[in-house]
Amino acid sequence: MTTLILYALLKIAGFVLGYVxxxxxxxxxxxxKQSALAQDRIGPARASIMGLRLGGLLHIPxxxxxxxxxxxxIPDTPNPWLFKFAPVIAFIPAFVMFAVIPFxxxxxxxxxxxxxxxxxxxxxxxxxxxxxxxxWASNSSLSLLGGLRAAAQMISYEVTMGLSLVGIFMVYEDVxxxxxxxxxxxxxxxxxxxxxxxxxxxxxxxxxAETKRGPFDVAEGxxxxxxxxxxxxxxxxxxxxxxxxxxxxxxxxxxxxTFFLGGWQVPGLEETGGWYTVLQxxxxxxxxxxxxxxxxxxxxxxxxxxxxxxMHLGWRILLPLSLLNVxxxxxxxxxxxx
Amino acid sequence: xxxxxxKVERVVPDLAMKAYVPAILEGLGVTTRHFVQNxxxxxxxxxxxxxxxxxxxxxxxxxxxxxxxxxxxGHHRLMRREDDQVRCVACFMCxxxxxxxxxxxxxxxxxxxxxxxxxxRFDIDHLVCIYCGMCEEACPxxxxxxxxxxxxxxxxxxxxxxxxLVDLLERGGPSIAKxxxxxx
Numbered sequence: 001m002t003t004l005i006l007y008a009l010l011k012i013a014g015f016v017l018g019y020v021x022x023x024x025x026x027x028x029x030x031x032x033k034q035s036a037l038a039q040d041r042i043g044p045a046r047a048s049i050m051g052l053r054l055g056g057l058l059h060i061p062x063x064x065x066x067x068x069x070x071x072x073x074i075p076d077t078p079n080p081w082l083f084k085f086a087p088v089i090a091f092i093p094a095f096v097m098f099a100v101i102p103f104x105x106x107x108x109x110x111x112x113x114x115x116x117x118x119x120x121x122x123x124x125x126x127x128x129x130x131x132x133x134x135x136w137a138s139n140s141s142l143s144l145l146g147g148l149r150a151a152a153q154m155i156s157y158e159v160t161m162g163l164s165l166v167g168i169f170m171v172y173e174d175v176x177x178x179x180x181x182x183x184x185x186x187x188x189x190x191x192x193x194x195x196x197x198x199x200x201x202x203x204x205x206x207x208x209a210e211t212k213r214g215p216f217d218v219a220e221g222x223x224x225x226x227x228x229x230x231x232x233x234x235x236x237x238x239x240x241x242x243x244x245x246x247x248x249x250x251x252x253x254x255x256x257x258t259f260f261l262g263g264w265q266v267p268g269l270e271e272t273g274g275w276y277t278v279l280q281x282x283x284x285x286x287x288x289x290x291x292x293x294x295x296x297x298x299x300x301x302x303x304x305x306x307x308x309x310x311m312h313l314g315w316r317i318l319l320p321l322s323l324l325n326v327x328x329x330x331x332x333x334x335x336x337x338x
Numbered sequence: 339x340x341x342x343x344x345k346v347e348r349v350v351p352d353l354a355m356k357a358y359v360p361a362i363l364e365g366l367g368v369t370t371r372h373f374v375q376n377x378x379x380x381x382x383x384x385x386x387x388x389x390x391x392x393x394x395x396x397x398x399x400x401x402x403x404x405x406x407x408x409x410x411x412g413h414h415r416l417m418r419r420e421d422d423q424v425r426c427v428a429c430f431m432c433x434x435x436x437x438x439x440x441x442x443x444x445x446x447x448x449x450x451x452x453x454x455x456x457x458x459r460f461d462i463d464h465l466v467c468i469y470c471g472m473c474e475e476a477c478p479x480x481x482x483x484x485x486x487x488x489x490x491x492x493x494x495x496x497x498x499x500x501x502x503l504v505d506l507l508e509r510g511g512p513s514i515a516k517x518x519x520x521x522x
Contacts, residue, residue, distance in 0.1 A: 037376040038369040
């Protein structure tokens, strides 16, 4: 029993704190540097310790020190408790998502619950509470509008998100994420992105909208809402929103990898155990990093959608397409299985 | 007279445009190309790409400064003779030509009879100067120039912006123009 608990704690420490937190922290720098290079700029390069700059990598500790030492301003609000708690609510769901994501073969999953997919959908569903409550508790019209937009966007895209995964359940006949990965196998032609290409695009669009990042970042919308739902936040609470956003990026990347890119599967590698497992865990890490990179690239390529365009896209294009995907998948499966 | 009306064809989005995805992929291609190119330059320490164009235009200002073009009219300077004396003969051509009246010259008699006059004082008020370059044009003996390549720096007081003979000579160098004033 004790060893089981220790093993679970080790998995949590290694995967969530080691991999996810490291990636999310690095993403705060990568986002600035990558966007700079994509736009022919230099990007962060000023922070230095005794002349050592490391290409701006030292901005990460500099930001941390700044966030911890800055004044934590709380505006005149009737809900100060809610105001203080909202960043935590935004922060935690992004973390909890990793509980059901298999990062390696066998028992390399924190909780191999059979309801894995439903858990992910539920957790992404509550992640909007942080934004909405922050907007409500800030007692500011800009924040409130940002929170409302976040909620409306979440409701619109959650439908597509769930429905685009239905095709995956139908093909792989399971909702446990480890089983989904195992059924995808080491054959690339059997991975989700090949068997469900439309669902991949729909899910990608939906999760980018879920993470409230460009081109779907109307909830922040600095051209009209200053900074949206976290306008009134400063210091570490603001940093928690930002870090939560980056963890959510890693989270949705991991989910995308699990459903559509074969999870930890290495193409052509059937065996597990020993060094193969190490290889497979690194394959998962690399795939997730690639999708993080892709999401940042999308964010710095596309201009922000207008609010009505987002609603139009969500309800009148993505939703019918995801329903169509389910229908076509059903027909094809019925034909194949006779 | 009738107004000329130009009819602009309205772009009717076809299915490829409405589908977003091709355009998004194209845009991703552009940004990725720039990203990869700049990352390669950054890692290899190259400043210019293979095409010979400088990709990143940013200048890290306090560390590196943009060079002014050679014809930039900046801080004045007074050129020197071969024996390091001031070339200026205090003829007042520059202060006469100056549209802003910012040049103040006080002439003195030179010991050398072939030189006759030289400036005892030569002040330029940089707060009044409009950097038109007329003084350069007017000077008959290539004494005053504005090609120092530096702009006038901000100072804490108005009187500090009045630069004197010493400052002007400090920036000056020898001129290759022949001085003597005699027709051959």
